[in-house]
Amino acid sequence: MSTEHEVTMEERQPPTLEELKARQARTRQNVGQDIEVLTVSMGPQHPSTHGVYQAVLDLDGEIIVDCRPGIGNLHRGLEKLCENRTYHQIIPMTDRLDYNSSFAMNHGFCEAAEKLMGVEVPPRAQYIRTMAHELSRLANHILWLGVHIMDLGTQTFFCICFRDREYVLDLFEMLTGARLTHSFARIGGVAKDLPDGFEEKCRKVVEFLPKRVAEYERIIKNNRIYYKRAKNVGIFTSEDCYAWRVTGPPLRAAGVVRDLRKDEPYAAYADMDFKVAVEYNADVYDRFLVRMTEIRESCKIIGQCLDNLPDGPYISKDSAFVLPRKKNVMLDAGAMIQDFYHVFNGPDAPKGEVYRAIEVPKGEMGVYIRSEGGGKPARVRFTTPSFYHGQALPPMAQGEMLADAVAIFASIDVVLGDCDR
Amino acid sequence: MSVAEIMEARFGSRLLETTTFRDDLTYSIAPDDWREVLEFCKESPDLAFDMLDCLIGDHLPERMEAPLQVVVHLVSHTYGHRLRIKVALPEGKTLRSLTDLWPSSNWDEREAWEMYGIYFTRHPHLRRLLTTDDFEGHPMRKDFPLQGTIGGPIRTKLKGKI
Numbered sequence: 001m002s003t004e005h006e007v008t009m010e011e012r013q014p015p016t017l018e019e020l021k022a023r024q025a026r027t028r029q030n031v032g033q034d035i036e037v038l039t040v041s042m043g044p045q046h047p048s049t050h051g052v053y054q055a056v057l058d059l060d061g062e063i064i065v066d067c068r069p070g071i072g073n074l075h076r077g078l079e080k081l082c083e084n085r086t087y088h089q090i091i092p093m094t095d096r097l098d099y100n101s102s103f104a105m106n107h108g109f110c111e112a113a114e115k116l117m118g119v120e121v122p123p124r125a126q127y128i129r130t131m132a133h134e135l136s137r138l139a140n141h142i143l144w145l146g147v148h149i150m151d152l153g154t155q156t157f158f159c160i161c162f163r164d165r166e167y168v169l170d171l172f173e174m175l176t177g178a179r180l181t182h183s184f185a186r187i188g189g190v191a192k193d194l195p196d197g198f199e200e201k202c203r204k205v206v207e208f209l210p211k212r213v214a215e216y217e218r219i220i221k222n223n224r225i226y227y228k229r230a231k232n233v234g235i236f237t238s239e240d241c242y243a244w245r246v247t248g249p250p251l252r253a254a255g256v257v258r259d260l261r262k263d264e265p266y267a268a269y270a271d272m273d274f275k276v277a278v279e280y281n282a283d284v285y286d287r288f289l290v291r292m293t294e295i296r297e298s299c300k301i302i303g304q305c306l307d308n309l310p311d312g313p314y315i316s317k318d319s320a321f322v323l324p325r326k327k328n329v330m331l332d333a334g335a336m337i338q339d340f341y342h343v344f345n346g347p348d349a350p351k352g353e354v355y356r357a358i359e360v361p362k363g364e365m366g367v368y369i370r371s372e373g374g375g376k377p378a379r380v381r382f383t384t385p386s387f388y389h390g391q392a393l394p395p396m397a398q399g400e401m402l403a404d405a406v407a408i409f410a411s412i413d414v415v416l417g418d419c420d421r
Numbered sequence: 422m423s424v425a426e427i428m429e430a431r432f433g434s435r436l437l438e439t440t441t442f443r444d445d446l447t448y449s450i451a452p453d454d455w456r457e458v459l460e461f462c463k464e465s466p467d468l469a470f471d472m473l474d475c476l477i478g479d480h481l482p483e484r485m486e487a488p489l490q491v492v493v494h495l496v497s498h499t500y501g502h503r504l505r506i507k508v509a510l511p512e513g514k515t516l517r518s519l520t521d522l523w524p525s526s527n528w529d530e531r532e533a534w535e536m537y538g539i540y541f542t543r544h545p546h547l548r549r550l551l552t553t554d555d556f557e558g559h560p561m562r563k564d565f566p567l568q569g570t571i572g573g574p575i576r577t578k579l580k581g582k583i
Contacts, residue, residue, distance in 0.1 A: 072550060072552060075551040075552065077560065079561065080560060080561055080565075080567065083563075084567055115443050118443070242472045242498060243524050243525065244524055244525045245472055245473060245474065245523070256498065258498060263501055352442040352443070353442065353445070353447070353492075353505075354442065354445060355445060355494055355503075355505065364474075366475060368475070368477055368494070370479065378481075379477075379479050379480075383474060387528065388525055388528075391525065420551060
């Protein structure tokens, strides 16, 4: 076991890929061929699996020899349902994918549907979307932190994180009327304009949260127990990440500057000034650091959105694809006919297929839509990050200790609604 | 050279159909070229598709001669470009698994098999992923009912499975 001083010397320079691979080999323990393994089923009811993920572990003592994940306990056939619903009806179903960051999921689907239909989103809607997306990132990362630390044995910190997440959920309640499943995005914009008093409240929260992050770091970052549990555990290099399609914070913790908000900008991210959080050691500890930086950057983005919020409509007026505003439906015959048409037939989407990937809090989420014309898609596929992260647990955990598997699983942030769809 | 130029220089008329819809470049290929095209996409230094974004099964019952379809989305982190490759499959035609090129295609292939009945050869363990082991039929096919099952109630025999 190296002393802390040596580790900090090693950290001073970002490690190269070869160094990381050597470190990965050093931290993982090999077991012989003819060993008698003990098979343990962790989950689907285990609290550290964050849902109903099952990992059947073959153990030699405390070392994980093999891991066989089992998913599907939360499979609801969302994609089959999508083929039988209009595009507008799919938006509430996307809430149920990743229920910790529902808005990001709504947003991903709407981006794909807008790409298919060629709908222009007005700038004010883009800004509101960007803001809501970052709020969902805050909610997700704060919840992740609490649960991750609780998995490592600290109960109190979970309550601290839940208290702070509550401020973000209050903002969502004010903005959308719901705390968890918002269904706030619409094809062509968002459902509502910002309510009165939202701006002041939101500013208070984004000024307050970075102070909280500093407090989290004071508690966690320099905590010897956390450091020993997380440092050099579950090393997953950038090559491994590409091979297993691990994206988002675990990829950025491996030293890859890859963020679809920068690389393929959508919504109003092209106007925003923020930096991509990158760390280099590719372990559980660095994934924690990446997420903490992301919370700070998200607060910055929300502040910029509020500063530069343009005036104008919050939803497009493209009547072929966009639901009319409810206020008009009650007063205007044309809007009423349009509303009936949209509710019964759905928007008249062109024939074709599109794929749109966006950066949701957990990684890259892509939506594939194949349309044969008409109001219902012929095939929808949600390429969700948790599906691939759950699959990457065996290569991450092999050779590690059983207790580390819990830390590793939490660090890749799997939500089973997202995974099983 | 752009992705389109490289692909057309290498494969020419073996790319059965080229479409660009909303700036998404799509190539349709024959099932027999499947492995060669995807190996080239991964290995070629000018393409360098190092990540398989997703592998999707699909069912088009109105296309009688080839009702099944596999769609692959590739991403390159080196160049930042994307590519979509489609292959139309007759019923019963198998494809070579991609798990040795991109290990992440493992669960995608299992899902495509259980949902559509598209068989991948040389896959490490092509079992059901999201449905139970005794589920019958391929539920994402268009002829599968939206409600209910075709093989009777599921989870019939749990003895020996837990």
